Amino acid sequence: MTDTIDRLADLPASDWDALLPAGQLFLRHAFLSSLEDSGAVGPGTGWLPAHRMMRDAQGRLTAAAPAYRKLHSYGEYVFDWGWADACRRAGIAYYPKRLSGVPFTPVPGARLLGAPAALARLLEAGEAQLAEQGESGWHINFTQPADDALLRGRSGWLERLGCQFHWFNRGYRDFQDFLDTLSSRKRKQLRKERDQVAGQGIEFEWRDSSQMREVDWDFVHACYARTYQVRGQDPYLPRGFFSLLAERMPAALRVVLARQRGRPVAMAFSLQGDDCLFGRYWGCLAEFDRLHFETCLYQGIDWSIEQRLARFEAGAQGEHKLLRGFEPVLTRSWHYLLHPGLRAAVVGFLAEERVAVSAYLQEARGHLPYRKV
Incomplete structure (x- = not known):
């Protein structure tokens, strides 16, 4: 069964953290609950926690996704202001939307926590509930390869590429x-x-x-x-x-x-x-x-x-990093949009953007400061 919680403090940290792959600092219960308990997210911020949970028949947590009901697009670093503005001009409600990610933290990592079979059920239930909750879509930002593999095989999810600069030791x-x-x-x-x-x-x-x-x-x-x-x-x-x-x-x-x-x-x-x-x-x-x-x-x-x-990730954006030895890497986000007109427009936009991002990545690699071997 699925449910939603609006406060991570109501869930034992050990239950949440048991689902995390290794190295996921920003998905830890301690990090996300600190955002909530300090008031960085919550009422009045436009970030309303609505974390998705999947439990087995005994009530044990088997899958989860950090999620927020968003009333704006600030603090996400995957920029969809153009989509929101197009909806406003067309009379389509873009907000609220659902976002799975880490607030104010453009660090790629796990976003879907648990075994693939349980996550498939969690995604299916979450997709079905968007309309009844009045949300225009579900956005999952800065995913890791395991998330990508799961979402790439699901109908309706649109892949978006981005670029960051990381330093490798x-x-x-x-x-x-x-x-x-x-x-x-x-x-x-x-x-x-x-x-x-x-x-x-x-x-x-x-x-x-x-x-x-x-x-x-x-x-x-x-x-x-x-x-x-x-x-x-x-x-x-x-x-x-x-x-x-x-x-x-x-x-x-x-x-x-x-x-x-x-x-x-x-x-x-x-x-x-x-x-x-x-x-x-x-x-x-x-x-x-x-x-x-x-x-x-x-x-x-x-x-x-x-x-x-092994590496140093110094945050999003910044071509100045490129000239100082930070290498371009692809990032991915995924978007499930309910309105058919918006979805069709975004499909076309993403196809063009994907070509541009891939070309930018190749050009950026040509400007790396390393000596040619």
Whole structure:
């Protein structure tokens, strides 16, 4: 049988986490419940938790999908504003819609949790309930290959491609070893950028959660919030989210602090898994030349090499990453749309977009800074 819960705290963490494949930091009960309990999602945010559950005859959880009833398209990073605007002009209700993904977190990973047979039943039930719940469709963002295989075989689901930039550790001994793989011009550029930051008297310190006090989390949130405030926007995450996450997932948190003459001026906040560093948020309290590149990219590369991590995912978008050794990778999302006219229009749009994304990926690979072997 299927049901929906609007609060993960009502479900034992062990039941939810037992369904997770390895390495899924952002799908853990601790992460998603911290978003809910801090008020980052919930009433008044346009993100209403409505997590899908499948249980067996004994009431045991056999499959699940994180899901939200969305009243807008903010914080998703798979952009469907054009679809929503076309619906508005045509008099079609696009919101509310259902979204399965991790709020404000464009990290590819598991979205459908459980065995394929149970998930097929969960999807079938969820598709059938869209109309009665007044939702225009179901969107599943930043999937992993197991999800793709399941959805590709289901009628009505439309695949959408995207592109991110990830850095891969090919057994580098240190940052200089990485630099030696780049072309001469790019190697000089990266050295110059790092020297420019060091020349401003800025030094860096990596901390884990045990080394952070509440005043330090105050600083992290102030920096994070400023990246939104300079654009005239409110930050997605409230201050309390960081404290909850530090309490519930302390082993995963990493913060790099940038200091100028002992005074903290910037930070980058990441989560670290078994083989990957996930760069999430950054911010600075004043402007410094090239500080963003150093804090968000070069420090993460340094740390990934030191920790012998296989890759570093530094967030969505950003062609500036390409020129600094981050490689283009395909991302996927899936979309089930009820309105036949909207669906037909999106089918045509996605066919054209797929060609453009594939061409962009190939072109981007041609601009990588690595020396030709």
